[in-house]
Amino acid sequence: MQNKREMELGLSLGDAAAAAATSKPLGFMEKSTQLSSKLTFGSCMGLSIHTLQEDEDHKLIDDHNSSDNTNTRTAAIQASKTADTSTDPPVQLDLLPNTPVPRNQNTSLTLPSDNGINFESGSSGNMSRGFDVNRFSAAMVHEDQADQDGATLSSSPPNSATSSFQMDFCIYSSKGGSGSNTEAEQAERASSRASDEDENGSARKKLRLSKEQSAFLEESFKEHNTLTPKQKLALAKELNLRPRQVEVWFQNRRARTKLKQTEVDCEYLKRCCETLTEENRRLNKELQELRALKTSNPFYMQLPATTLTMCPSCERVATAATAAAATNATTTTATANNQNHTTDPTSKTTGLSLSSSRPRFYPFSHTQTHPHQPKA
DNA sequence: GGGGCCGGCTCCTTTACATCA
DNA sequence: CTTGATGTAAAGGAGCCGGCC
Numbered sequence: 001m002q003n004k005r006e007m008e009l010g011l012s013l014g015d016a017a018a019a020a021a022t023s024k025p026l027g028f029m030e031k032s033t034q035l036s037s038k039l040t041f042g043s044c045m046g047l048s049i050h051t052l053q054e055d056e057d058h059k060l061i062d063d064h065n066s067s068d069n070t071n072t073r074t075a076a077i078q079a080s081k082t083a084d085t086s087t088d089p090p091v092q093l094d095l096l097p098n099t100p101v102p103r104n105q106n107t108s109l110t111l112p113s114d115n116g117i118n119f120e121s122g123s124s125g126n127m128s129r130g131f132d133v134n135r136f137s138a139a140m141v142h143e144d145q146a147d148q149d150g151a152t153l154s155s156s157p158p159n160s161a162t163s164s165f166q167m168d169f170c171i172y173s174s175k176g177g178s179g180s181n182t183e184a185e186q187a188e189r190a191s192s193r194a195s196d197e198d199e200n201g202s203a204r205k206k207l208r209l210s211k212e213q214s215a216f217l218e219e220s221f222k223e224h225n226t227l228t229p230k231q232k233l234a235l236a237k238e239l240n241l242r243p244r245q246v247e248v249w250f251q252n253r254r255a256r257t258k259l260k261q262t263e264v265d266c267e268y269l270k271r272c273c274e275t276l277t278e279e280n281r282r283l284n285k286e287l288q289e290l291r292a293l294k295t296s297n298p299f300y301m302q303l304p305a306t307t308l309t310m311c312p313s314c315e316r317v318a319t320a321a322t323a324a325a326a327t328n329a330t331t332t333t334a335t336a337n338n339q340n341h342t343t344d345p346t347s348k349t350t351g352l353s354l355s356s357s358r359p360r361f362y363p364f365s366h367t368q369t370h371p372h373q374p375k376a
Numbered sequence: 377g378g379g380g381c382c383g384g385c386t387c388c389t390t391t392a393c394a395t396c397a
Numbered sequence: 398c399t400t401g402a403t404g405t406a407a408a409g410g411a412g413c414c415g416g417c418c
Contacts, residue, residue: 207406209406251386251387251388254386255387258387
């Protein structure tokens with residue numbers, strides 16, 4: 001289940017933007033060993049308030065305005081920029097691996113997952129399921145590519161960064177578990193089923209991509225979340241898939257990214273809503289108390305604002321003299337609370353302002369003895 | 377230059393299948 | 398073995414855009 005969670009978190013938020021920023025034709029193929037420098041960028045979702053990501057926000061907004069359900073998102077982002085009430089920083093998910101992926105090593109592609117990235121395409125931790133679609137898709141690749149651009153299917157140059165990767169695919173289906181349900185057998189069954197379906201031509205084929213294929217596509221997606229025809233063909237050739245499969249994978253991957261983005265947006269909005277609700281409740285209470293105070297003791301409200309000070313501990317209004325002692329007594333407590341208004345130096349003296357860090361008034365009669373006033 | 381047509385692309389929705397608990 | 402939940406590959410349609418006539 002941890003893997004599942006990691007997969008969820010691994011879905012990029014805003015990596016589309018990062019990918020767009022670094023988009024170039026198949027750069028990942030040409031310099032796969034240089035990925036590490038880029039992969040440390042991370043990405044920031046479009047909810048940050050007045051940050052450098054604003055441009056990306058606008059991009060996201062524009063993107064999402066094309067769909068019906070994105071008014072909420074736009075409002076969310078705009079609200080997040082205007083209502084600076086959240087106590088949490090903008091959500092930022094770093095979903096790019098911190099370490100380079102050595103594609104030119106003839107090992108199965110195991111990407112670092114210590115930062116929550118899991119390139120496993122499946123939903124469970126069992127990596128042994130599925131079969132290698134290359135077993136029967138290779139012929140289709142030939143057909144498709146011959147149809148589309150007549151590109152030759154010559155293999156990658158020897159010692160290239162991808163040739164060994166491709167070799168890995170070939171041995172993938174021969175690895176794996178013991179017992180009657182090996183991947184090779186699954187591939188066999190799937191292959192025969194696929195050929196059956198090819199014969200009647202009606203049933204759609206559902207193929208599981210191997211984890212290596214998914215990982216490679218994932219890397220590519222980080223480079224650019226959309227594909228040019230050239231890139232598509234190159235990827236298809238590289239992964240021994242049909243171009244249509246690559247295209248569909250990118251479509252679905254973008255959809256997953258967007259879905260995850262929406263979920264995070266919703267979570268953020270939920271927190272904003274809770275914060276604002278609490279703020280509203282507190283202000284209403286404050287207003288009632290001030291009104292009550294005004295009716296019961298008009299003289300109290302005529303005091304200059306600078307003479308009214310709020311005790312940060314009990315949150316009651318005192319005169320400057322009494323509150324000075326109280327503040328000294330409760331500084332430790334106040335600073336321990338990261339949401340406490342006393343972290344704002346302006347909050348110690350009441351200006352009756354309505355700033356976001358305004359003090360809270362729980363007035364008591366100025367004739368009363370302040371509970372935190374040191375006894376003489 | 378404006379309009380219609382076409383091809384290609386992306387997005388969205390839905391379906392079908394694989395896998396697991 | 399069956400079943401429901403979940404993830405995901407794939408299909409189909411709508412909308413947009415650029416090129417062409």
